[in-house]
Amino acid sequence: MLHSNLLRLVARGSSSRLMSTATKLTTVEVNDETGIATLTMNRPPVNSQNVQLLLDLQASISEIENNKSRGLILTSAHSNVFSAGLDIFEMYNTDVERLRTVWTELQNVWIALYGTSLPTAAAINGHAPAGGCLLATACEYRVMRPNFLIGLNEAQLGIIAPKWLMSGFTNVLPKRVAERALTQGRMFTTQEAFEAGLVDEIASSKEEAVEKCAAFIGSFAKVNPLARGLTKLQFRADNIKEFEKIREKDVADFAALASSPEVQKVMGTYLENLKNKGKK
Numbered sequence: 001m002l003h004s005n006l007l008r009l010v011a012r013g014s015s016s017r018l019m020s021t022a023t024k025l026t027t028v029e030v031n032d033e034t035g036i037a038t039l040t041m042n043r044p045p046v047n048s049q050n051v052q053l054l055l056d057l058q059a060s061i062s063e064i065e066n067n068k069s070r071g072l073i074l075t076s077a078h079s080n081v082f083s084a085g086l087d088i089f090e091m092y093n094t095d096v097e098r099l100r101t102v103w104t105e106l107q108n109v110w111i112a113l114y115g116t117s118l119p120t121a122a123a124i125n126g127h128a129p130a131g132g133c134l135l136a137t138a139c140e141y142r143v144m145r146p147n148f149l150i151g152l153n154e155a156q157l158g159i160i161a162p163k164w165l166m167s168g169f170t171n172v173l174p175k176r177v178a179e180r181a182l183t184q185g186r187m188f189t190t191q192e193a194f195e196a197g198l199v200d201e202i203a204s205s206k207e208e209a210v211e212k213c214a215a216f217i218g219s220f221a222k223v224n225p226l227a228r229g230l231t232k233l234q235f236r237a238d239n240i241k242e243f244e245k246i247r248e249k250d251v252a253d254f255a256a257l258a259s260s261p262e263v264q265k266v267m268g269t270y271l272e273n274l275k276n277k278g279k280k
């Protein structure tokens with residue numbers, strides 16, 4: 001008997017398969033013609049990254065690597081948010097062990113996406129603050145819909161993001177632009193992100209964004225995949241090695257910082273503001 005969580009193939013038109021993973025907050029759909037997998041985050045309303053979404057993302061990335069897809073496109077099921085970053089509710093009023101788990105799983109997703117040899121692209125169909133920007137900049141290519149915001153806003157919140165979390169961002173922007181944006185905690189509009197090089201293309205719809213991502217991945221069709229993947233990883237090796245050296249200390253540092261009364265207070269105020277914004 002086929003277990004419902006096991007590669008349940010559901011016909012979706014003539015040329016794509018929805019591969020049900022052992023997860024609920026992400027889906028993986030493989031286009032039979034191109035062999036490219038679309039990984040969709042689906043945790044309403046804003047894809048805030050709780051532990052379950054982070055685990056599901058890891059499982060989906062592994063699935064895509066194992067099913068020999070030609071590339072991975074990361075996107076969101078929601079109409080105006082790619083991902084709101086870490087789930088602040090999950091980090092508020094909780095114990096240190098939970099905070100350690102949150103951070104460990106964020107690290108695990110980042111390294112899985114940043115360190116995959118597969119071609120990767122993000123179809124950014126909505127806002128992508130903080131952890132949302134982290135996922136987008138872990139990919140090799142970004143296409144974004146107009147009139148949304150993307151960036152690492154940690155400095156605005158009085159928080160220092162670790163170097164690994166900034167490394168995708170610093171890979172794609174000139175050092176001077178990255179330093180200024182990170183010290184300002186700047187959120188870029190789509191147009192500003194395009195002009196700075198933080199996103200590669202602008203698309204007027206999610207479908208067009210996915211198509212442009214697929215065209216980017218298709219540009220490697222005639223390149224030997226092993227040579228391509230190893231070349232990519234050579235570019236990323238220094239950041240990956242540096243991250244591996246500090247990953248455990250980084251978890252301890254995050255748990256200590258996030259559990260401190262000062263940061264808990266910042267989170268509480270931030271959450272109040274988010275809730276009140278909804279009432280206005």
Ligand SMILES: CC/C=C\C/C=C\C/C=C\CC/C=C/CC(=O)SCCNC(=O)CCNC(=O)[C@H](O)C(C)(C)COP(=O)(O)OP(=O)(O)OC[C@H]1O[C@@H](n2cnc3c(N)ncnc32)[C@H](O)[C@@H]1OP(=O)(O)O
Pocket residue numbers: 045046048049080081083084085086087088089091127129130131132153154157159160161162254257258263266267270274275277278
């Ligand atoms: C504040 C963080 C503090 C401390 C972190 C602790 C230690 C850190 C040390 C170093 C680490 C640094 C790294 C951090 C990585 C992160 O990712 S932190 C998360 C930062 N994220 C944000 O700042 C985004 C906040 N959200 C928004 O700006 C907007 O919601 C967004 C532009 C994404 C969408 O806007 P809109 O469509 O108008 O939706 P609403 O704002 O109305 O939101 C809808 C509901 O979703 C809830 N929500 C939004 N974001 C989050 C979130 N990140 N976590 C949990 N929940 C979120 C919001 O409350 C609304 O809920 P409601 O409908 O009112 O119930």
